[in-house]
Amino acid sequence: MRLLLDTHTFLWALTDDPRLGPLSRELITRQASAVLLSHVSLWEIAIKHALARADMPLSARQAIPWADQSGYDVLPVDLPHLLALEQLPLHHRDPFDRLLVAQAICGPFTLLSADAAFSAYACPLQDARV
Numbered sequence: 166m167r168l169l170l171d172t173h174t175f176l177w178a179l180t181d182d183p184r185l186g187p188l189s190r191e192l193i194t195r196q197a198s199a200v201l202l203s204h205v206s207l208w209e210i211a212i213k214h215a216l217a218r219a220d221m222p223l224s225a226r227q228a229i230p231w232a233d234q235s236g237y238d239v240l241p242v243d244l245p246h247l248l249a250l251e252q253l254p255l256h257h258r259d260p261f262d263r264l265l266v267a268q269a270i271c272g273p274f275t276l277l278s279a280d281a282a283f284s285a286y287a288c289p290l291q292d293a294r295v
Contacts, residue, residue: 171278256285
């Protein structure tokens, strides 16, 4: 299984947040053949950090070496992702999340997230709270 982390899931793993469930921790640390952090998440982190949001504990510049040290692969946004995004129904209005769905579909990757809105899409999904 190749896991694509939603931004909040990455932050939960980074901060050892108890909201990240035991199965998800196991998937990230031992079972997944690859764990990916998307440029989309880094973009979201950069924007929210620049806005000084309380829920953003680090900058994108700080996130990159943490992801690297954790053995995560960084997933760029490619043309097929953008073309898949164009075809997605508007079940979710968040542009970051929609692009993560497109990347998960193209991968294919299992999207690890606690966002219930993702279940409306036909992408492999694992609840991060489990």
